[in-house]
């Protein structure tokens with residue numbers, strides 16, 4: 001090799017190494033949850049306003065148990081630790097991941113199959129660090145990277161409450177992960193890089209309300225676990241904080257302050273109504289995992305806590321997301337006025353959807369059925385529209401919130417055609433979802 005060639009090769013390899021280091025650094029070193037806010041983090045005891053952790057002021061006089069219940073609901077432990085139709089907190093809910101299925105464990109006080117025998121220290125270590133009683137590393141599908149922001153006192157209040165729920169004897173189910181994903185010890189590296197591992201510290205320059213919202217959002221209510229995109233290492237990519245993630249096949253939309261892709265145009269009352277009731281008139285309804293978060297957790301929070309969450313969200317820097325562009329205005333009310341009226345999707349929409357949703361999208365009778373202004377129909381992947389058709393919403397008997405499931409009425413191809421018609425008619429960017437993609441969503 002000539003000298004020139006060798007220098008060239010060395011320079012090439014050096015630049016490759018630098019590139020690799022930059023990529024690794026981008027993946028491994030992520031901004032802290034509150035880094036965007038600037039200001040100074042101070043210890044809880046040094047904060048000038050009301051301490052942002054614990055329960056809201058409405059519960060100051062409540063019993064220890066009532067406080068523990070409130071925090072357990074805020075952290076939504078029940079949603080994941082209860083199987084469909086199963087006993088509360090007894091575990092067994094499956095989480096389908098690309099490399100296998102993970103089942104939640106039993107966290108009832110049963111001494112054999114639950115956590116009845118665990119000490120407080122063991123419980124704290126699990127919730128803060130993702131380490132089980134026997135030292136086994138837990139997967140971050142258990143959102144301990146968020147829960148690590150909760151001070152010991154709050155986690156132990158949850159522990160006290162969990163000790164009072166009915167004990168259920170039900171053995172934990174092993175996961176079906178294949179090699180190398182079944183190597184739990186690898187999670188210790190994950191934790192070292194991606195678990196902040198220190199309790200919440202308020203920002204001195206911000207109001208007590210903002211800090212309360214920051215605590216709830218980043219800690220117990222773990223919004224980012226669904227709403228923040230994940231990087232290659234499956235860590236929340238806080239550089240694109242709240243720019244939209246995926247939860248069990250559903251798109252958990254951009255909730256940054258961006259006016260087009262995010263919720264920057266929503267009024268605070270609209271955010272509050274959406275979180276508290278699952279519906280903000282003119283903005284849409286919460287479906288899928290968000291409907292569950294509202295039902296089991298957010299609807300149980302006090303108004304002051306929901307208002308604090310809205311106040312904090314307002315300040316999260318805007319980020320755009322290609323699949324969620326600006327929201328479209330109402331469609332024409334004449335069926336034939338829109339594009340694709342002769343398509344198969346339009347024919348099915350006429351039969352199965354237009355009665356409740358109308359051709360303009362403004363909805364017939366109930367505000368919940370309005371599609372105009374709704375993010376799902378303005379989502380260029382159409383995933384949530386397809387999931388909505390597959391699964392429906394609510395229960396018969398609640399006319400405001402009920403939509404039947406069409407899983408057995410239509411093929412994957414038909415559902416894809418309707419979803420593409422719906423986004424083209426009611427949204428600003430038509431989708432191109434395929435029958436194959438609908439097939440995957442059907443399995444979720």
Ligand code: HEC
Pocket residue numbers: 072075076077078079080081095102103104105106107115123126127131132133137138139140141142143147158
């Ligand atoms: C988003 C879903 C989710 C939520 C919310 C959740 N967990 Fe879990 N949790 C899991 C999963 C999944 C595992 C098992 C992880 C594994 O096997 O690696 C787990 C494991 C645990 C364990 C370890 C049990 C054992 O036997 O090793 C404890 C304790 C626990 N969770 C308590 C809680 C508490 C308390 C809350 C609420 C503060 C909570 N979890 C909320 C998903 C969740």
Ligand code: HEC
Pocket residue numbers: 217221222223224225226227247250251252253254255262263271274275283284285286287288289290291293298309313374375376384
């Ligand atoms: C378990 C996952 C999950 C968690 C936790 C979660 N969300 Fe969501 N969220 C979703 C999904 C999925 C959607 C889309 C629902 C739909 O299409 O109807 C959504 C929708 C939303 C929307 C509506 C966005 C729009 O443009 O229509 C807002 C606002 C929102 N979430 C805020 C929050 C906040 C604030 C938190 C924490 C307090 C939170 N979410 C926690 C999954 C989640």
Ligand code: HEC
Pocket residue numbers: 279284285286287349352353354355356357366368369371374375376377384385388389393394399400401402403404406418422
């Ligand atoms: C019986 C009346 C009814 C029929 C028929 C119906 N829907 Fe709905 N739909 C509703 C109601 C009510 C809601 C609001 C549900 C809620 O509050 O959670 C809704 C919500 C939706 C949403 C919003 C989901 C979100 O995440 O924001 C979409 C999209 C949707 N429907 C599409 C369709 C399509 C496509 C069809 C035809 C295949 C259809 N609907 C048929 C009543 C209906």
